[in-house]
Amino acid sequence: MTITADIRTDRPRHRTLGRVLLAGGVATGVACLVGPRLAESTGLLVLTGAFEYRWPSFLVAVVLFGGAARLLARGAVRRRVLAVCAVAAVAVVWFRMVLFPMLSADWEETGRTAAPDGADRYVVVEEGSAMIDPLWRVSVVDGAGLTARHWTVGTFNGDAADGVLAKVGWSGPDTLVLTTGEGEVTTVRLDPSTGKPERELSVL
Numbered sequence: 001m002t003i004t005a006d007i008r009t010d011r012p013r014h015r016t017l018g019r020v021l022l023a024g025g026v027a028t029g030v031a032c033l034v035g036p037r038l039a040e041s042t043g044l045l046v047l048t049g050a051f052e053y054r055w056p057s058f059l060v061a062v063v064l065f066g067g068a069a070r071l072l073a074r075g076a077v078r079r080r081v082l083a084v085c086a087v088a089a090v091a092v093v094w095f096r097m098v099l100f101p102m103l104s105a106d107w108e109e110t111g112r113t114a115a116p117d118g119a120d121r122y123v124v125v126e127e128g129s130a131m132i133d134p135l136w137r138v139s140v141v142d143g144a145g146l147t148a149r150h151w152t153v154g155t156f157n158g159d160a161a162d163g164v165l166a167k168v169g170w171s172g173p174d175t176l177v178l179t180t181g182e183g184e185v186t187t188v189r190l191d192p193s194t195g196k197p198e199r200e201l202s203v204l
Helices: 002-042 043-053 053-071 075-103
Strands: 108-114 121-130 133-142 149-157 163-169 175-180 183-188 199-204
Touching: 002 043, 002 053, 043 149, 053 075, 108 163, 121 163, 121 183, 133 163, 149 175
Parallel strands: 149 199
Antiparallel strands: 108 121, 121 133, 133 149, 163 175, 175 183
């Protein structure tokens, strides 16, 4: 009798936990879809860091759905959902370990320079590679904390001389100067209030 009572007591708890996992899976799945667009439109650094790549949130959603199915579903339905989640999780891990290093530049920060005149922003230079071609990405971070905004200024591919990024500097709190390997100088102005560049350069 005691064992039966314990089982009956645990069932509502399991179902409650299952519903929580299901809600979390749905929320994470929605975030996986709309997060990158929201990060791009708002420029918020906290969103850019969380949704620069979709695969982490997708993997979390798959794990949460699998846990929810384990607690809520029964019989053949549970087995099928768990099988789909397992295949999806393996596919994500395979993508991260095999394809991702080939498709992604695997950016590494190599320089950071604060804006002059006490402006609360700084420029970041990152380096990566596409197969054998060196890549550079220049971005600006404006503000601090949860309201900090991140904007991409330009991406450069060193496959050609005009794509080699030689120098990045400030010509004022709202103006960036970028110099390529051929000595070409490009000036990019930033919005004084948000730090958003007036244009995004792409030399690929």
